[in-house]
Amino acid sequence: MKNYVKLFNFEMGRFLKGYLALVGFTVIVQVLGAVITSRSYTNKINEHVYHEGMAIDEFLSQFGDMSMYAIIHSLWIQGPILFCISVLLIYTLLIWYRDWFGKNTFIYRLLMLPTERMNIFFAKLTTIMVMVLSLVALQIMLLPVLNKLMGSLVPEAYFMNLSFKEMISGFNVLTILFPFSFSNFMIHYGLGLLAVSLIFTAILFERSFRLKGIVYGILYIALSLLILFSPVIMIAITETSYLYPLELFYFELILCVLVFVMSILTSRFLLNKKITV
């Protein structure tokens, strides 16, 4: 356990600068978006209402009111989210490959450590999940702050205050990132954990067997997906569902656990027996 914590701390430290850069980028772009969007709207108010004498009702019917929807539907919010998702996806691959292709082939030192090799796997897996969840948490904190910020920049009569739920409902990706029910949260991020572990296993296949390993990795992911989707594929082929909806749910849950355990055991085998220093 102690070795795992040390490795986890080490992995977190290696990506800390990158992580803080993502945090900074998200905060700056979204705050900037809120300020620019609010300013451009207040400029419109100044121009039409104060200079041209347009009535407030007429202005609102022509330009609409200002709310968080204006930036939630824009790249100001969506851009940093999609950027962070892309960076973390790339880092899921880099977290392994930087050990091999970095300045000093660091993987040799890692693998020579007097500890279970699976600790390296779990430390990397935890690092990715913690990074993902902490960025999601940052977004949860940022949305109400941005709402308040916009509310303070736009005159009250022109601003529609949105509840947190409305803000989230305004952009489908957000409802996936922060589901309204806790069990859905567990399902979404459980699937995320499963996907990362599958990618890790595929990487270990590639590292173990090199070119052939790419094929093995792809086949492994294909096999896992086949297992996961087998009940749905069966329904599509036979056009009949022999399982009731709740049974199908439990069955899929068991399959997910099975595929995850399979991924851990395969990775353990590859790390212990196939990857040599």
Next chain:
Amino acid sequence: MGKYWKVIIIPLITSIVFITYYIHLQSNSKAIAQFFIAKQSGDDKEVEHISLDTEINYTDGREMVGITNKGSIVYSHLSIYEHLKHISKNSQINRLRKKYGSFIRGKQSVGRFFEKDDLLVHIDDSLNPFTHNGEKHNVTVSIYDLKTKEKDSFEVKLPHVDKYSWLFLVTASLNDNKLKIITSNEYEEPKSHITLTDYVVYTIDIDTKKVIDAEKIFEYTNEDISENQYSTLDFHTDKKDGFSDFIMIEERSYKDITVESEEEGEYNQQTQSTVALKKYDIKANKLSDITIPKELEGYTFEHFNGDVLYFVKQAEQSIHVVGYDHSKKKITSKQTFDSFVDEYGDYRANTIFYNNKLYVTNLIDESKSIELIIVDIVTGETIYKGKVEQKGKAPVKDYVFQNAFLNINQ
């Protein structure tokens, strides 16, 4: 310990944010999920199987909520598991599963079940749309007798179906071990490209497991009457989940009319009315026309119980329900209920006929409540009256109901 701050601080803050987020959502869902159907008169048993699905607009958002006499649930707060559980709890399949066990498995998503006492028949119409090669025009019939525990399943090939592109199972009837399947069979007239529908009765002898008769009872041409008017043919069966003895064939006309209003300007409104009715006696194989009396012009046919036909008409701020005995050619009942009309002139009262009961839902108290009235259509007596109220010490004040749809799960 200080050197491990990264693995302590980041996960700790993340956990606090998520815990706060879900506690906030949970408390919010409790705050809005406190509506229930409060009885004003009648027996609570009448609404045990009922749920009112409605959209509630709050000052800070809107929610889809299901309201029962016990309380309410906010649909967006249900997890996938809870959602599936909710669907399963309320389905007809669930009731059949409890009664007939494994016989239901694999059949729930294809075809229909017909129940008569302890006999359950499943007709598999999963072959829709029928293939064009003319080979798959088979229907699988499965029978389970709960008393004798006997199960049987066989396939029958429907005759003369090659020209049809689509077959739809309307209903079925079972008498003297003869199973009658009524289908609507669609095809396109090659020259005119007009879609025609044949209504055919296939008689299957359960003992020999063969189709012994196929008879076209009716033909319909699906063609627009004019640019702003069209009609459809609808079927009404006397038993929703069981074998039917009669079916009513209704031709309904839809017409778009332009309404001029000082406030809204010109806008289109659709009117609908029943223009023709036929009754088909399945056992006697007899199709007869029903004359709709002049005073029911503009009404729509919704339900029948024996010889009494029920017509409904949405009028300004009211909804009229009329019972008409077609054999005696006289109106047997007339009832009027209030109907909410919103600022755009849309009517919001809904009527549903189920098991010889009429369910009327209407928005009342400036859309802050929903009224539910249940009428026994045989006796004409109001057997239940209730309205949506709030539970709890801190009722929500700023809200309105947008609509009310009734779900009857039996």
